Amino acid sequence: MSATNISNYARRSVMQKLSMSYCGIHLQAEIKQLLREANSLSQPSTFAQAAKLRRQAAAKEKELAKNQELHGKDIESSFGRYKSLIMRSQIITYVMLIIWFWHTPVTTLPNQLVKPFGGWLSWKAGSSYVAVGIIPWYEVLD
Numbered sequence: 001m002s003a004t005n006i007s008n009y010a011r012r013s014v015m016q017k018l019s020m021s022y023c024g025i026h027l028q029a030e031i032k033q034l035l036r037e038a039n040s041l042s043q044p045s046t047f048a049q050a051a052k053l054r055r056q057a058a059a060k061e062k063e064l065a066k067n068q069e070l071h072g073k074d075i076e077s078s079f080g081r082y083k084s085l086i087m088r089s090q091i092i093t094y095v096m097l098i099i100w101f102w103h104t105p106v107t108t109l110p111n112q113l114v115k116p117f118g119g120w121l122s123w124k125a126g127s128s129y130v131a132v133g134i135i136p137w138y139e140v141l142d
Contacts, residue, residue, distance in 0.1 A: 024071070027064040031057050098135050105131040 038053035076083075108129045 024064060024068055027060055027067070031060050031064065034060065101134045104134045106134050106137045107132050 034053050034057040038050045038057065041047075041050040041053070108131050111128045111130055114130050114132070
């Protein structure tokens with residue numbers, strides 16, 4: 001399961017790095033510079049100029065968000081096939097792990113404690129006890 005989580009993390013980080021184009025980095029630098037300039041103008045006489053710089057920064061932020069959205073859609077469409085392949089491999093891996101570890105016992109519980117769900121949790125372990133498997137135990141605790 002950790003391998004699938006690592007692959008998800010790697011895919012997300014690659015997507016995030018690819019979504020930051022040169023234009024996006026340049027716009028972010030411009031926004032920071034405009035906000036720095038606006039913050040440095042704190043006198044009442046320069047209020048109008050500071051407001052103008054803040055409005056310019058807000059407009060550039062909107063432009064940056066629009067560019068990132070468009071660039072993100074392009075990347076998503078190019079990675080769509082790989083994303084579905086990773087998702088299918090994760091599902092297959094999880095199903096295989098569930099089948100493999102379903103009957104590995106974690107604990108034994110009295111029959112009266114798990115009366116309605118005893119057969120679902122795992123198999124009988126003696127006359128009045130039920131051995132609970134790893135996966136059902138995890139699901140019950142989750």
